Amino acid sequence: MAAASPVSAADSGALPLDVNGDAQISTEEMTVSVLAYMEQTYAGAGADAGQYSDLIDGAYVYTYWNKTAKTIPDSSGQSVILTRPIHRAVVMNGEAAETMRSLGFDSANVVGVGKYILDDPVFFPEYAGLPNVGSVWSPDYEQIISLSPDVVFIYADFMDSKGDEIQETIQSMNPAVHVLRYDLFSPDTYAGEVELLAAAIDREEEGARFASFYTRQMDTVTGRVAAIPEDERVRVYFEGADDFKSCAEGSGYHDKILIAGGRNIFGNATPSYPVVNPESVLFGNPGVVVKLQGTGKLDFGGYGDDDTSKTIGVYESLITRPGWNTIAAVKEGRVHIIDTDIFGGPKHFIGILYLATWFYPDLFADVNPEEIHQEYLTTYQHSTYDVHSQGVFVYPVTPIV
Incomplete structure (x- = not known):
């Protein structure tokens, strides 16, 4: 006797193969569905698309989801x-x-x-x-x-x-x-x-593996900077694409500076992205300056741009600003440009690694953000992109001594 064919659930939102509606695919329901499909195929009648879809999805649910909805x-x-x-x-x-x-x-x-x-x-x-x-x-x-x-x-x-x-x-x-x-x-x-x-x-297994990679990078930073007393942390001036537009508490950039162990000289300013007085930057005398590119009027660099000339121009304009020759960051060659491609989104950990190496080069002498960036692209993004020869992500590439 022919096995009964289950009602298609392809468009109903119901659990496929769940004929009795108990929100679970029983062994009997699975078996009946397989036999029905095989019988129709053997007889040359063929199964409709809905039945085939239900069978494939039902088998998946039965095998991987413990026979019920997820x-x-x-x-x-x-x-x-x-x-x-x-x-x-x-x-x-x-x-x-x-x-x-x-x-x-x-x-x-x-x-x-x-x-x-x-x-x-x-x-x-x-x-x-x-x-x-x-x-x-x-x-x-x-x-x-x-x-x-x-x-x-x-x-x-x-x-x-x-x-x-x-x-x-x-x-x-x-x-x-x-x-x-x-x-x-x-x-x-x-x-x-x-x-x-x-x-x-x-992708639970893949998720655990990737989360472990990500957490390991973040823990490398937070674990090392945790022991630095607050009053000994490097003073940082961060500037967005617009001149003298900085960041303060409530902004993601501020949070990343803190994670990397820095002290944002405008952390207490308002609003979260304040436009600051140029003289207040001189007064703040930051030990490190970080400038953002890849957005707004500095929309260049990153993955799609191999030309460093515009980035170099931004860098030169920073270190030659009036009075900036008195800032510790300029005198010590600790002015850096970072691209938004590695400072926002899922790749924020790469930018944080760069910040940490700029803030505390001795403490992070064994950390190479460029290599970790490449590992991320090759292993997790399955990309052939070569960060050693392509793109503009930071400048200078190595600290100026």
């Missing part, structure tokens, strides 16, 4: 119930795309990406040509829904109410689309978010 908590505090593995993902934020690559997620399962991912073809070559779903600030909802994604990845807390708006709009247009939210750029939360994301995309 509950996924994300960084926004919500829990999403997945009844199938992710086959079609839309990724709106580059931090998620980069971290998913570190975890070995198959890029063939990404069907659409955000505008800024497409704007970075050197770092994200595998996504060139994919549909553009807009930016997180201006999503193309029609495009997103037309791609029939299982999951859309967006920011968690970074965008405040905007993230809620995106999720609500997507799910009002198609309630079957899951929205998972991760920030994946903050040193305080990154390792934990890696583990959450790894669980969502079934």
Whole structure:
């Protein structure tokens, strides 16, 4: 007698092969489904696409998810119930795309990406040509829904109410689309978010391995600087792309300076990104100066630019500013430029390693941020990019003595 064919759950959101609706795939349900598929194939009748999809996904759930749906908590505090593995993902934020690559997620399962991912073809070559779903600030909802994604990845807390708006709009247009939210750029939360994301995309082992690599780099810095008394920590002046626009408490740049063991001379200023008086920089007499490029009016360098001439020009303009020849950082050759490509997002740990080596060269004499950067790209980003011969990430490359 022919085995009964289960009802397809391909479009219902139900657990595939769960005929009796008890939210679990029993051995009997699995067996019946396999026999039905084999019988139809043997008879030449063929199985429909929904039955085939259910069988494949049901076997996956049965084997890897302990026969039932998988509950996924994300960084926004919500829990999403997945009844199938992710086959079609839309990724709106580059931090998620980069971290998913570190975890070995198959890029063939990404069907659409955000505008800024497409704007970075050197770092994200595998996504060139994919549909553009807009930016997180201006999503193309029609495009997103037309791609029939299982999951859309967006920011968690970074965008405040905007993230809620995106999720609500997507799910009002198609309630079957899951929205998972991760920030994946903050040193305080990154390792934990890696583990959450790894669980969502079934890469738990890879997540543990990558989180260990990341934590090891961060612990190298925090463990060594912990013993430095506050009043002995190097005084740091940080400047963004705009002249004399610094950072203070409440900004990510300030936090990274502290992690690397520095004292931000404008840490108590307001707002979080204050424009400071040039004379106050001279008065603060920083021991190290760090200037940011790769954004705003200094939008050059990074992965997509091998020409150092503009960066050198910025450096020369810094050390020749009126009165700066009196600053300790200038007199001692401790003025540095860092690119946003390695100071924000998932690669923030590379920038922090550079800061630590600039702040305390003797303490971190055995640490080579460039080599760790290369290890990250080769081992976790699966990239052939060579940081020794490509890109402009810091200047000077070695400290000036």
